[in-house]
Amino acid sequence: MESLRLKKGFICDMDGVIYHGNELLPGAREFVEWLKEEKKEFLFLTNNSQRSRRELQQKIHRLGITVDPVYFYTTALATASFLASQHPGGTAYVIGDAGLTNALYEAGFSINDIDPDYVVVGETRSYSFEKIQQAINLVMKGAKLIGTNPDLVCPTDAGPIPGCGSLIAPIEYATGRKAYFMGKPNPLMIRHALRCLSCGRDETVFIGDQMETDIIAGIHAEVDTVLVLSGVTAKEDLVKYAYRPTFVFKSVGDILKEEI
């Protein structure tokens, strides 16, 4: 416990760790206050590429936690950072929302729907037959196919909606090409997030609620991991996995307790 609290960097998944839907989870506010008081370096990480940092900040502010937009890291930012490292000053045709387009612009990319280096697909509700057709043509002409995150489904207040993995599937099927996905469980997401902090892997911990995305990504990125049972995973589920998190807690609030 003490070794955990002495870490310098904390990267936290949000849904199932900080909030669930529109409800703050027990101990989350106290945990974030502690991060601020202790001057920890921290980032809130999400596989969703739709929202900008500012929109995420506003959402969490409505729930009662106030932090600057700079403390959020999305798959849109991670994808832009990755593509800029692969192909500085490259071009992309984007099926996605402002969060993704802006991240690509900020990483030095320009948008091109004639002969782009990449077709990039993120979470979006502005999706059409024409856009899929265009994407297929561009991939067949040589554009590389990138998805921000492999999630097939996104939970919303109005029920599940197709995630990036589902939206990109028709392009994969029609072209016979497999997309490369940047979001969790790809550990690159965490490695790119680490670049935003000024601490090393051994000084950082990743906190999440899913074994197959969060914990495996943390293990592959070689950071210590915390599984919280406030989201989709129950304690009984742990026996099903060949790997384990470094720590398991009921919720993030338990990290602050002397004894559990």
Ligand SMILES: [Mg+2]
């Ligand atoms: Mg989660």
